[in-house]
Every structure is written in structure tokens, then in C-alpha cells.
Amino acid sequence: MVADVAVEGDKIAAATISGDFFLEPETALADMVDGLVGAPADASEAELAERMDRHLPPGAALIGFSTASVATAVRRAIDENTPRELA
Amino acid sequence: MTDARFPPEMLERWLEHDWQLLRDAPTPPMLHMAIDEVLTLEVAARRRKPTLRVWEWSSNAVILGRFQSVRNEVDMEGARKHDVTVTRRITGGGAMFVEPANTITYSLYAPESLVRGLSFVDSYAFLDAWVVAGLRALGVDAFYQPINDLSSAGGKIGGAAQTRRSGAVLHHVTMAYDMNPAKMLEVLRIGREKLSDKGSVSANRRVTPLSQQTQMPREAIVDSLVETFDDRYGLTSSKLTPAEQAAAERLRRDKFESDEWLYLLP
Numbered sequence: 001m002v003a004d005v006a007v008e009g010d011k012i013a014a015a016t017i018s019g020d021f022f023l024e025p026e027t028a029l030a031d032m033v034d035g036l037v038g039a040p041a042d043a044s045e046a047e048l049a050e051r052m053d054r055h056l057p058p059g060a061a062l063i064g065f066s067t068a069s070v071a072t073a074v075r076r077a078i079d080e081n082t083p084r085e086l087a
Numbered sequence: 088m089t090d091a092r093f094p095p096e097m098l099e100r101w102l103e104h105d106w107q108l109l110r111d112a113p114t115p116p117m118l119h120m121a122i123d124e125v126l127t128l129e130v131a132a133r134r135r136k137p138t139l140r141v142w143e144w145s146s147n148a149v150i151l152g153r154f155q156s157v158r159n160e161v162d163m164e165g166a167r168k169h170d171v172t173v174t175r176r177i178t179g180g181g182a183m184f185v186e187p188a189n190t191i192t193y194s195l196y197a198p199e200s201l202v203r204g205l206s207f208v209d210s211y212a213f214l215d216a217w218v219v220a221g222l223r224a225l226g227v228d229a230f231y232q233p234i235n236d237l238s239s240a241g242g243k244i245g246g247a248a249q250t251r252r253s254g255a256v257l258h259h260v261t262m263a264y265d266m267n268p269a270k271m272l273e274v275l276r277i278g279r280e281k282l283s284d285k286g287s288v289s290a291n292r293r294v295t296p297l298s299q300q301t302q303m304p305r306e307a308i309v310d311s312l313v314e315t316f317d318d319r320y321g322l323t324s325s326k327l328t329p330a331e332q333a334a335a336e337r338l339r340r341d342k343f344e345s346d347e348w349l350y351l352l353p
Contacts, residue, residue, distance in 0.1 A: 002159055018156035018352045020181035022207070022234075024251055026153055063179070063207045064234050 001065060003073035007041045012078075017070055022063035031055045032070060041078055045071040093213055100201050107138040107325035108313065113145035113187065116172045120150075121338040123194055123257055124177050125331055130196040131255035137201070138325065139316055141309060142192035144185055147171040149274055150261075152180040152248065156352040165273035175349050176259075178248035180235060183261050184271045191245075191297070191309055194259040202256055211235050211247050214258045221315030225308065227300045237262060242295030263296040264305045 001019035005012060015036045023029055035055035039048060048071035056067070114122070119142055129135035149161055149171055157163075157173070160182040166173050171184070185192070195214055202210040212231040219237070222229035228240040235247040237260065245262030271277075297308055316322055327335070342348050 002156060016156070016352060018154055018159060020152050020179070021154055022179035022249070023154060024207075026177070026250070029154055061207060 001069065001073050003070065003077040005036075005074055005077040007078060010041050012036050012039045012041055012043075012074075015074065017073070019065075021065045022061075024061040024063075025057070028056055028060040028062075031057060031060070032067065036074060045075050048074055092209075093216065097205075097213070098216075101320040104137040104197070104201075104320075106316070106320050106322050107136050108317075108322040109138055109140040109325050109327065110313075111141065111143045113143045115145050116148035116150065116174045116185075117343040118335060118339045119144070119192075120174055120176050120343045121335040122327070122331075123259060124252075124338060124342075125335045126194070126196045127250075127252050127255050127257040129331060130198065131253035135196070135328075135331070136325075137197040138195070139313075139322065140194045140196070141313060142194070144187040144190060144192070147186050148184075149173045150183045150185065151175045151349075152182060153177055153250070154179050154352065155182060157350055158353060160276055162274055162276055169270055169274055171274055173349065174343060175351065176248070178250045178257065178259065180246065180248035182275055183246075184274050185261060186267065186270075188305065189263065189265040189267070189296070191262040191264050191305065191312075192259065193312075194257060197256050197258070199251060199254050199256050207249070208234050210256070211249065211258070214249075214256075215247060215260060217316050217319050218260065218312060220319070221312040222297075224315060225301050225303065225311055227297065239295065239300065241300055242293040244295070244297060244300075263294050264308065265296045265298045266294060 001017065001021060004016040006014040015033050017029060017033060032052040032055060035052040036048060039051055045068065049067040052067040052070060126135060126138060126140065130137060147170055149166060151157065151160055151174070153176060161173055202213060205213055211234055215231060215237065219229045219231055229244060230238055232238040236243055237245040237247065245260055247258060247260045249256060249258045301308060313322070
């Protein structure tokens with residue numbers, strides 16, 4: 001799984017999550033991203049996962065991964081890479 | 088043959104349907120993607136009976152999983168060099184590299200009632216129990232490796248992917264009949280430590296194609312697997328209806344050939 005995160009000021013301005021996972025319905029990916037956008041750039045993994053959980057539709061199924069694992073990838077993208085500033 | 092993992096009453100669910108068999112003429116990759124979506128919705132709407140479709144590819148292709156990024160997975164230069172069509176499918180999972188003579192691909196389209204009560208993970212093994220049995224009948228020591236790998240003592244054989252739409256399940260599988268690892272590495276961006284999953288590539292799993300495990304021609308393996316399905320669940324020959332064909336052509340043009348779809352995740 002790859003997280004690509006853009007930080008603007010002290011907030012997540014945009015994010016892309018991609019990888020070889022399974023997710024139902026397919027639109028749930030955009031819902032998870034909606035949960036990330038606007039989050040404080042220093043939010044904990046637990047906070048990020050919780051924001052994504054709140055945006056997932058009832059009955060959404062993440063198969064072989066979790067919002068916690070996405071949050072780990074997002075956190076790592078912010079901490080380890082120089083966050084990409086939006087043009 | 089039974090599978091100890093699933094109780095007999097579950098296996099009997101297969102027999103509640105008049106399974107249809109579609110065997111394609113060689114078909115371009117993006118039309119395959121469109122046919123899969125159309126037939127899933129047709130089965131969901133009960134306009135088509137549950138169906139096993141055996142694919143024939145008319146060109147080389149890379150098929151990305153629904154949630155993969157093009158630039159993370161594909162070397163576009165390598166794809167052009169080897170005349171590879173790059174497309175995206177509606178199911179999740181990993182990228183596959185296929186060449187027509189090297190690949191065995193099939194889809195199942197069924198009402199979700201067939202897998203009711205099973206977890207997503209268990210539904211993969213359940214829907215491929217017949218193919219594991221069919222491979223064993225050919226002397227391949229095949230088994231299912233959750234979530235979605237068809238494997239054998241000799242190495243990985245292939246992989247499955249699923250999606251659910253409007254009460255129907257689409258389950259498709261690509262197996263390696265043969266492979267050209269050098270070409271694959273020029274087309275897919277895979278770490279050199281990973282080799283081959285989903286007809287392609289997954290971590291730490293050696294792929295041993297069926298040509299090496301059976302010494303049989305590709306066509307004979309396909310015939311034998313279809314026969315196994317027929318023996319277990321019954322099969323009636325079927326054709327794409329003109330309406331299905333037209334809907335698939337439209338969807339190919341409007342969705343699968345569009346850059347919006349391919350570059351959904353750039």
C-alpha cells in the first residue's frame with residue numbers, strides 16, 4: 001500500500017491511497033480519503049484511522065487491510081518523506 | 088470430490104443453478120474488462136443465469152487492480168516496447184501481466200446467495216474449490232492459499248480477485264500456463280525480490296507455471312478444468328447475447344478506454 005500525502009500549513013490537504021488491496025464498495029476509497037483531508041498533519045495513527053472509520057459507509061468491507069494500516073502508511077508518508085506541497 | 092472445508096449443503100448450492108458456459112474467441116483486453124462488468128450486472132438483474140466464462144486474450148496486457156497506481160506498477164516504456172495494452176479492472180488485487188499463449192483466465196458470475204454466510208476470505212476458496220480439484224486431477228498438487236492465491240507444492244499457480252455488485256459476485260482468476268520473467272520485469276515495476284502473483288507477482292512466492300507442472304498443452308488443461316466444473320455442477324453452452332455484446336462495446340468505449348478510468352489512480 002502506498003500513501004501519497006500533501007500537507008498545506010498544518011493540515012492534510014490531499015491524499016492518495018493505492019495498492020493491491022480489496023475494498024467494497026469501490027467508492028469507499030474516496031470516502032477514506034475524505035476522512036483524511038483536513039486532518040491535522042500531526043494527528044496520531046489512531047486519530048487518522050478514526051477519521052477514516054467515520055467516513056466509511058455502513059457495510060464497507062476492507063479485505064486484507066484496515067484503516068489502521070492505511071493510517072500507518074499516511075503517518076509514514078508525512079514523517080519520512082518531505083510532504084509534497086500543493087502547487 | 089468434496090472439500091472438507093465446506094459442508095455438503097454449501098457445496099449443493101452450486102447445483103441450484105443452471106450454469107452457463109461462455110468460451111470466448113480471442114478478445115481485446117479492454118473489452119474483457121467491459122464484458123466482466125456487464126455480465127456481473129446481468130446476473131445481478133437475473134437476465135442471465137450464473138455463468139462460467141473462459142477467456143481468450145487477443146493481445147498482451149497489463150491489468151491493474153482497481154486501487155493500484157499506474158506509475159507505481161507499470162513501466163509504460165516497457166509496455167510500449169512489448170506491445171502491451173495497459174488497462175484497469177473493476178476488482179482489487181495486484182497487477183497481472185498476460186500474454187495470450189501463457190495465460191488461463193476465467194470468470195464466475197453468480198448471485199451472492201451462492202456465498203451467503205461466508206466471509207470474503209472464505210468465499211475465494213469456496214468459489215475455486217472446483218479448480219483446485221480439477222488441477223489435482225491433472226496431477227498438480229494444488230491448494231488454496233488465502234486470501235486469493237492458487238498455489239501448489241511446486242509454487243504459486245495464479246490468483247483470484249472479486250467484487251460484488253447489486254447482489255452478484257464477480258470472481259475471476261488468472262493462472263500462469265507459461266511465463267517470461269525477463270519481459271515481465273520490463274513491463275511491471277516489481278521489486279526483484281518479488282516474483283509473480285495473479286499471473287504476475289507477489290512477495291516471496293515462486294511461480295511455477297502449469298506447463299512445467301503438467302507437460303500438457305494449454306488448451307487441454309482448459310478443456311479438462313471445464314470438464315471438472317461440468318462434472319461437479321453441470322454446464323450448458325451459452326453465447327453473449329447481442330444486447331450483452333452491445334452493452335460491453337459501449338462500456339469499453341465510454342469507460343475502459345478512457346484515460347479517466349486508467350488514470351483513476353495515476
